[in-house]
Amino acid sequence: MFGIRLVDAAQAGTQVVVADESAVLAGGDDEIAELHRGSDERGRAGAVLVLPRPLRTPAKVVIVGVGAGDEAGWRSAGAAAVRAVPAGEPLHVVLPAGVSPTAVRGLAEGLWLAAYRFREAVDGARSAGVTLQTDSPDTYAESLETARVTAAATWLARDLTNMPPSVKNPAWFADQLVAEAASRPGLEVTVREPDRLRAEGFGGLLAVGGGSASPPRLLEIAWRPEGATRHVVLVGKGITFDTGGISIKPREGMKLMKKDMGGAAAVVAATLGAADLGLPVRITALAPLAENAISGSAYRPGDVITQWDGTTTETTNSDAEGRLVLADVLAYAVAKLHPDVVIDLATLTGANAVALGKRTAALYSRDDSLAADLEAAGQAAGERMWRLPLPAEYTDYLRSDIADRHSSPSQGAGSVVAALFLSEFLGDRVDHWAHLDMSAPAWSDANDADLTKGATGWGTRTLLRYLSEN
Template sequence: MTLQFSLDTAAPETVDTACVLVGVYEHGVLTSAAAQLDSAAGGMLKRQVESGDISGKAGSSTLLFAPTGVAAKRVLVVGLGTQKSFDAARFQKVNLEAARALGRLPVADAVSYLTEVDVPGRDSAWRVRIAALASDHAAYRYTATFKPRDKNKQPELTALAFAANADAQVGLDQAVAIADGVRFARELANLPPNICNPAYIAAQAQAFADTQDKVSCKVLDHVEMEKLGFGSLLAVARGSINKPRLIALEYKGGNDGDKPYAFVGKGVTFDSGGISLKPGAGMEEMKFDMGGAAGVLGAFVAAVKMGLKLNLVCVVPSVENMPDGDSYRPSDVLTSLSGLTIEVLNTDAEGRLILCDALTWTAQNYQPKAMVDAATLTGACVVALGKHASGLMSKHDDLAAELLAAGEETLDRAWRLPLWDDYQTQLDSGFADVANIGGKSAGAITAACFLSRFTDGQRWAHLDIAGTAWDEGRKGLATGRPVALLAQWLLDRAG
């Protein structure tokens, strides 16, 4: 169920809602809204603080029922941590934890005064946007492949208001659009591969285009791609009964004739590794190997919903990588769409083989202003950066700076790794123009170096989201990253 967001300017003690949220710092420091509630309730909050029931620890929460003098039925007191070190990341965390706590309560509506908390260097529109996105993220439930639940269950949170004046409306509007994109990405990535295959992604893209006046969708099947010369992409797809698709969404929000910005997303709907078969343990997580596709599609949805005044294209090469009698093999030499030949040293390095053809096709057909690809490309990037930062590689310092700044603004952060020509020699081959892997060292960088061979003359950047696209473990869900980062980058470009 989608959360409905709004703004509220009422005093916290007067708002008639199922639950009102206020913040308290450590050492008993009350926020302005908490102090107002405390005064109306005859010092109830201060007594709870003095007794130790309210600690103020960041992300903690304490529920109070119907205090006298307060119109709300419940008060959720959320810990903010130490006031001196409160920052943007802490603000996001406490709003996420507050929404999770709300989700455990039998309430249908709530009003949060956490957006009144001061965050150094951030205005109310930013605070509302981050709070709404964190709340929507916490409220998301994957239900597509579960038995339908009893409709007579307890109430669930459906409406959340944030304390802010009209100046914050722009932030709320952006949050609603970006949340739509994040949910689109998460739902697509969470679906199992027996449902979410290349044809399914194409159908979802087409269905979205059908609802939007300024959006069109083009889908190439394997026959059309073979005629065009997609030798690298088609080789990866050969082992699967699920045929590949190349999906291109176009949004014309700018002027006619303006070159578009371009996203390209890796859409491997299941990656067994092919003939270079992956170990069985954890292979179920390889349904998330289309996280790049999900991310760029989600960012495209967000841009359209925000009505950005620019032109945008989103290209998704989508395949399944499976072992079969017709699968491509280590030592095969492929001819890519660009004409460069590729020696296959490992069939589990398939993402770059579908991306290289997609990048070539995108550049040839759209001559974009800038092109950004997103891909769950390498385990090496996870080793280097963990689950917190996406890897960013580009030869264009200005483009890299733009993307890094967008990540800092949205807290969907990336970290730049080098893309020096020094690393290119690791891809030397005795049998083709380039090898598809560069050995054990600098794996994330050599993967980007491979892609750079197919982006000559393009203003291009690569995001490796292997560590950030989903949470670990058997119950880990897709995160929806890097939708927020890419949406912010486009917002900045649209002025």
């Protein structure tokens, strides 16, 4: 990541001037104020006006809009500014007097997030730094550091998700996080390999990963700060590639299935970020990792699987694999870790995208307070979600004639029924649990505000906000 510095004196390079949607810039440079006055979309969040100034200093001025001036508007302005300036040019942002620390956090997040490039790419990365000019640098130092940690965690989640499946198998993913955690005091990492998974009864994870030459893993990362009084368990679906198994996906449905571990990427990245921020909450991140492949050892539609809690599942569709691995881990988390709250993130269903489109995740919870806290965290972080119901009568759809439940009933309401399936494994924590179905927003088809084309790292920012503020 490039650096962003707070300074109290002007620096050379392209100058960025901030404007809101209603005010006309006044004072200072009349030329800049006149350009802004004549704009048709003056101050709209993310709007950009460029003023070349040959043979003068600064040689170019970029006016960016912050809209109504909330954090989201400042985040859009940061994203727009970093895209308006070539990667090699220094960027100098003049902060208005009295701007809030929250606004500066949004600006810095936008600058960093929009500048992201996947680490395998050969060009386009910003190497030149950014300076923020203000008359009170100390006021914003904490906000800038929080933005840096949040952006770095999101970059990590994006890197993990963007990595090609030719590299990214369960062992590789686990190894990356072992290395990342090693540099952070206070983190403990456990990696369960197939023999231990078998001995401890993780039947769903073993079944889903059984068809691949790359065996499954269960990654557990624990952050236990001294004095913590609350324990949050984060669970993320970690299917490193999903063919659909014997219920094979069509080509169009399979080509982006390297992103099917986006939930795991978000929960582990958020946990590392929480450690970097020193958050005073105990966190355990659990990432069940498997490749859902096709072979003679792949599990079949019609198989009956024994889950970690001893109950059985009839696997009516091998492309409904995510819920099988999550079920094992949710049951384990409740029985062994005794959390106060459980939150799972999963690229679980295409039905989520049908209902809510590309930018919104589905939120399920019976806990009104937890749901409200997550919605507020997502709103502040710029990651939208919408709460959907968990109707008790739909639970009947899960019943099987030969096992305790079906994995994938055919009655419809796919995202809702998948959430109800997971709820069966929460025991006495079912009323302190939230499920985020985030398949669609885990990927962006184009650069869009603070998102870059490819993996979005969706959920990382929301989780860090939630953990910081609750």
